[in-house]
Amino acid sequence: MGFDDQLPPKTRLLRAAAELLANSEGSAVSTRQITKLAGVTAPTLYHHFGTKEGLFDAVVSAGFEEYVAGERDFAPSGEPLEDVRRMWDNHVRFGLTQPHLYLVMFGNIRPESRPSIVADAEALMEEMLNKAAASGQLNVAPREAARSILAANVGVTLMLIAEPVEDRNLELSTMTRDSMISAVSTDKARGAATGDAGKSSVVVAAIALNAALQASHSDQLSSSELKLFLEWLHRISSSS
Amino acid sequence: MGFDDQLPPKTRLLRAAAELLANSEGSAVSTRQITKLAGVTAPTLYHHFGTKEGLFDAVVSAGFEEYVAGERDFAPSGEPLEDVRRMWDNHVRFGLTQPHLYLVMFGNIRPESRPSIVADAEALMEEMLNKAAASGQLNVAPREAARSILAANVGVTLMLIAEPVEDRNLELSTMTRDSMISAVSTDKARGAATGDAGKSSVVVAAIALNAALQASHSDQLSSSELKLFLEWLHRISSSS
DNA sequence: CCAGTTCATATAGCAACGCTATAGGTGCTA
DNA sequence: TAGCACCTATAGCGTTGCTATATGAACTGG
Incomplete structure (x- = not known):
């Protein structure tokens, strides 16, 4: 079934199982699929691997x-x-x-x-x-x-x-x-070369303001202003 | 099969499935086990839940x-x-x-x-x-x-x-x-949350962000954007 | 050179699985 | 009482993992 017939059946079973396991999106793989692709019959699988789980373990x-x-x-x-x-x-x-x-x-x-x-x-x-x-x-x-x-x-x-x-x-x-x-680890703050205290405090404050704004529904800004404001906030708070 | 026969079959199926699912150590649970424990037959399960997966989802x-x-x-x-x-x-x-x-x-x-x-x-x-x-x-x-x-x-x-x-x-x-x-998290209370109990958290955060922005010369916003941003920030922080 | 043993594969089929086409029973409203 | 949903059972389909049994090939000891 489109598999190298020169290889020993044990190898063909392993490859067939791996291939089907890799291509089946989450759904189960049956021994019949495997043995058919490997070009052998059921008992061959159980002779070499004992059980379906045994084959998968291999x-x-x-x-x-x-x-x-x-x-x-x-x-x-x-x-x-x-x-x-x-x-x-x-x-x-x-x-x-x-x-x-x-x-x-x-x-x-x-x-x-x-x-x-x-x-x-x-x-x-x-x-x-x-x-x-x-x-x-x-x-x-x-x-x-x-x-x-x-x-x-x-x-x-x-x-x-x-x-x-x-x-x-x-x-x-x-x-x-x-x-x-x-x-x-003992050496904190990866990327401390570029990070400075002032900037990170901007980030913290922006994150805090963002959360507070969304929680309070302030009406100091119109909805379009608020949208742009939040976009800028996001730009600030996602810089690291 | 040792299950409360007063309850409606749907509930009995749910309980039986939950019980078997909880007690079976990793191994699969069959619909026949479930329906037998629940005291109903196969079609009842599929009438109420459509599929085995549907029952498990429930x-x-x-x-x-x-x-x-x-x-x-x-x-x-x-x-x-x-x-x-x-x-x-x-x-x-x-x-x-x-x-x-x-x-x-x-x-x-x-x-x-x-x-x-x-x-x-x-x-x-x-x-x-x-x-x-x-x-x-x-x-x-x-x-x-x-x-x-x-x-x-x-x-x-x-x-x-x-x-x-x-x-x-x-x-x-x-x-x-x-x-x-x-x-x-940041355990240091950076300006923002320092005991301003009277003001809303939005205002507090806006003030903190304002101060932090002016101190750090962040380049995430252009100068015109920054100007408008600060104006909005002022509007928010002067509301009380 | 051949009988005996071992390994590897195939034929055929079992019991259990998820699921369903169909039909019968139940309780309701008209 | 007739009709109508709703719910459940009988029986069985196709597929699953797995195996009892048998056959062929390769090696071994005499």
Whole structure:
């Protein structure tokens, strides 16, 4: 069925399952679809993988190796916290590129396989944070920081996956990422080079005024004036 | 089948589904199990709910109302950020108490129902953050802060649910919670909220913004825009 | 060179699944 | 009492995950 007949059936099953899992938008994938695409019959699948879940686990293992490879495959920048940011972004990118694989890995609740994968991902993050801790950039234990950061990372990625593609806003990711990192690290205020106290107080005041205006329905401005006013407020308060 | 036969079939179906959903450890629940427990036959289910998913959606709606009730049912402490912490803890508690319901609500990826639930939860959080913003305690827009906090909240809760009960460490929750809140808030009362009890918060915020703008020479607005903006600001702040 | 063993695949089919076409029973209003 | 919604049951369709059984191919020991 349009699949390389030279490959051994086990490989063909793995590829067929991965392909169907990747293309089916959330809906279930049946063993009959898989075996048909792989060009084998049902018992072959159960001979090699025992169960449908077993086949999916094998696919997930392959996917996790790809994930780990992605998390390791960049030159360390010498700045550990910067590398943590890259790991975060890699994580999100992996989730958005392979949402179904990601959901099986991080979204499901499967008392056996999931914790092990999560533990491995945590270990990767902790490893990186150890370097930051060694140079005095962390104010909490690396393990706890890794767990906390990874939890937020998973939450953000799930949010983004669940959103329609057209209005996915990656700023949610970068903002949460920097919040988490700055909270566990000693050197606060990323981008402090450009940030100064006066400007940030403008932002704070603008945000406060915006919230207060919307809550109070002040009639000091006409509706058209208010609209423009709020637009400018937004421009001010979204500058960082 | 051991279910109150006085109740209408629709209610019995809902209760049976909720019970089976709550007790089945992750494994699927079949319509036949549900209808048998409810003491009705298959077509009754489809008459009332259209589809299996429809029945589950109804269960989730009930669960969500319970969630919202939990998020609203505490006296505001007068300190908005403290209330945000309580909302966070409520969220986690709800997830750990009803993990299966929670997973359907926040863990699954269902392009229709999930975003609406998430959006409602975000609105709840944003509502609370608006109060914080009005008193100048936020340094990002309430909506973005709400999305970010909720994402981390969901991620932490999923982590905790996936962990074996015996070594669940709630410190992960409090630590991530405080990290997110401290990253998004500004504990220093920057001018805006300094004890001007008499004036409305709009006026206070406008005055603060006015002062801050003149001190910082922000370049987000052109000079003509700035002039008009300040004029409006003056109109707002001189109203009492 | 062949009997024995093991591995890998196919034929055929089971029980359970979500779902529905159809019909019968119930309580209401006219 | 007739008619009409509404609600539920009988029976069964097509599909699902999975398997008891059998067959062919490849290797091994004598």
